Amino acid sequence: MASERWDWAGGFGKLTTAGVEGTGSFGYRLAHFLASAGVAVFEVNRPNRTTRRRRGKSDPVDA
Template sequence: MDGTLVQNEVILGVDTHLDTHVGVVINDQGKVIGILTSIPTNRAGYLKLLTWARTLGNVRRAGVEGTGTYGAGLARLLREQGIEVWEVNRPDRAKRRLQGKSDSTDAESAARTVLSGNATATPKSQSGVAEALRMLSVVRRSAVKARTQTINQLRSLLISAPDD
């Protein structure tokens, strides 16, 4: 993005979880103009979130927590829809406890991080050769671990088994 102001631009911030996400939309002045407290973590839920956000203005940027985990599906859909997605770190736990933990507050913080320009990490695309190699590495590591556990169990049985 070249930094130019877009007419009626709003920024989406999302706090992600396993089963539901929370979305907050702020305007270019940082004012909260909408909160969607819970959407399911599936394509229909992601589309509902984006459709809702677009009713509040021109969505071109979004800050999403956990784009490599719980927010991966949402980040993928937003990019497909032409939205610039920024990875936003989860707020500091100690700070969150002092201010009071709230999913909508975390989502608002994500949007504000994008607005301020402090969001600098772009999510991984999770495709291509690098992702394929990562998946193979994960599977191999798991297979080696399972093999080692099996060998250890067999050795334990041999040691503790009766002589006959």
């Protein structure tokens, strides 16, 4: 299943850099997989919870 998703992601072009939330906890395995495939992985901060609750789900906040 992982190879199918990797093929899907590769359909958008060569993946060279990725931002992953929670690389020290729940995002660890994804970050490890990407790094082992030669992708530069960067930790991204989670959006502020208060902002997310007040504004609701939206692309600018969730993206």
